[in-house]
Each structure stands twice: as structure tokens, then as C-alpha cells.
Amino acid sequence: MSDQATALYIDVYSDVICPWCYVGKRRLERALLQVVDKVNAKVCWRPFQLNPTMPQQGMNRTVYLETKFGSLQVFKEMEEHLLAAGRAEQIPFAFEKIARTPNTFQAHRLIWYAGRQNKQDSVVEALFRGYFVEGTDISNIQTLANVAQSAGLEQRAVESFLATETGAAEVKTEEAAGHRMGIRSVPHFVLNDLYAISGAQRPEEFLLAFQRIGTDLAEKAMLR
Numbered sequence: 001m002s003d004q005a006t007a008l009y010i011d012v013y014s015d016v017i018c019p020w021c022y023v024g025k026r027r028l029e030r031a032l033l034q035v036v037d038k039v040n041a042k043v044c045w046r047p048f049q050l051n052p053t054m055p056q057q058g059m060n061r062t063v064y065l066e067t068k069f070g071s072l073q074v075f076k077e078m079e080e081h082l083l084a085a086g087r088a089e090q091i092p093f094a095f096e097k098i099a100r101t102p103n104t105f106q107a108h109r110l111i112w113y114a115g116r117q118n119k120q121d122s123v124v125e126a127l128f129r130g131y132f133v134e135g136t137d138i139s140n141i142q143t144l145a146n147v148a149q150s151a152g153l154e155q156r157a158v159e160s161f162l163a164t165e166t167g168a169a170e171v172k173t174e175e176a177a178g179h180r181m182g183i184r185s186v187p188h189f190v191l192n193d194l195y196a197i198s199g200a201q202r203p204e205e206f207l208l209a210f211q212r213i214g215t216d217l218a219e220k221a222m223l224r
Contacts, residue, residue: 097135
């Protein structure tokens with residue numbers, strides 16, 4: 001990597017039951033691969049619960065979809081777009097495997113914990129895969145511990161962590177910060193606290209933002 005690589009800090013506000021967040025993750029990754037020698041990027045995953053009032057045990061997915069969209073037919077039409085986007089990003093969405101829509105607060109606590117173990121991205125990837133590809137219940141503590149182990153964390157340590165309230169206040173604080181910023185939908189990407197990209201945009205949109213940040217930093221350096 002070049003000594004002149006642009007320092008890039010990306011906060012990603014997302015929820016692990018948001019399919020477009022999974023797509024957005026892939027598109028961000030594709031953009032970063034194109035500038036791997038020009039950008040020194042650090043990605044941090046921030047919490048945003050799509051259903052903050054969801055019961056802890058979650059709810060039947062069919063009931064949830066009918067309640068949220070009015071009918072399953074409305075979701076089926078959206079599903080076609082998601083499946084196509086997934087194929088383009090090599091995500092084999094298996095919506096038919098999902099039996100329940102979970103409460104995601106514990107999953108966000110796990111992501112917070114993983115960030116302190118330098119395993120955050122791996123855990124986020126495993127949670128997305130577990131929910132959207134394997135249909136696992138990511139509100140279940142044991143399932144979360146298994147997901148964490150598959151991502152390289154020590155299972156017993158995760159089980160001990162999840163049995164406490166550690167990180168709960170921090171997750172709530174981070175989520176509240178996103179709401180104060182005006183974030184109402186996800187994925188939402190904040191780059192260097194200056195630029196925001198809302199939605200699962202194409203890699204080209206990220207590349208344009210990277211370029212603008214690089215230009216801004218170069219201009220500021222010249223003025224010193």
C-alpha cells in the first residue's frame with residue numbers, strides 16, 4: 001500500500017435482517033477492492049434496529065410480512081428484485097428458509113463485542129449468511145454463540161458476554177446517535193464524518209465519494 005494512501009473511516013449503520021444491507025456490504029467491498037492500493041479503509045458497523053419493538057423471541061415471519069407490507073404479494077414483488085440483486089453480488093438469498101423474524105438487539109451487542117476483538121466484519125458476514133442463507137434464528141443466544149465461533153471468536157467467551165448486559169448501553173447510545181443524524185433507513189454509510197451514502201448504492205457511487213475525500217484531503221494538505 002502506498003505511503004500516501006487516503007485514510008478512510010466508514011461507519012455503516014445497518015441491521016442484520018435487512019437484505020439490502022447485505023447487498024450494500026458486498027457493493028462496498030467491491031468498491032474498496034478497486035482502490036486497495038490507494039485507500040487505507042477502516043469499516044465500523046453501527047446498530048440500527050428496523051424493529052426496535054419486536055418481542056425478544058421474535059415473531060412468525062409470515063405474520064410479520066403481512067403486517068409490515070399489507071400482503072405477502074407485495075413482498076413477493078420486492079423479493080424478485082432482492083433475488084436479482086443477490087445473484088449479482090453472489091448472495092444466495094434463501095428467504096423460504098426463514099421461519100421467524102428476530103429481535104436483533106442481542107445480535108447488535110455481539111457485533112459491538114466483536115469490534116473489540118477485531119472480528120467485527122467477520123461476525124457481521126456470518127450473521128448475514130446465517131439469517132439470509134441458512135435461515136437461522138439470530139435472536140437465539142446459543143445460535144449467536146455458534147455464529148461467533150464460526151467467525152473466529154471463542155464460543156464460551158461469547159456465551160459469557162451474552163449472559164450479561166455488557167455493551168447494551170453502548171449499543172443504545174450508538175443507535176441513538178444515528179437517529180440524531182437523521183438516519184431513518186439502512187444501509188447508511190458515513191465516510192470520514194463528511195459524506196453520507198444512503199442505500200445499497202452501486203460501487204461507482206462509493207468510488208466517487210472516495211475520490212472526493214481524497215481530493216479534499218489533498219487540498220487541505222496544500223493549505224497547511
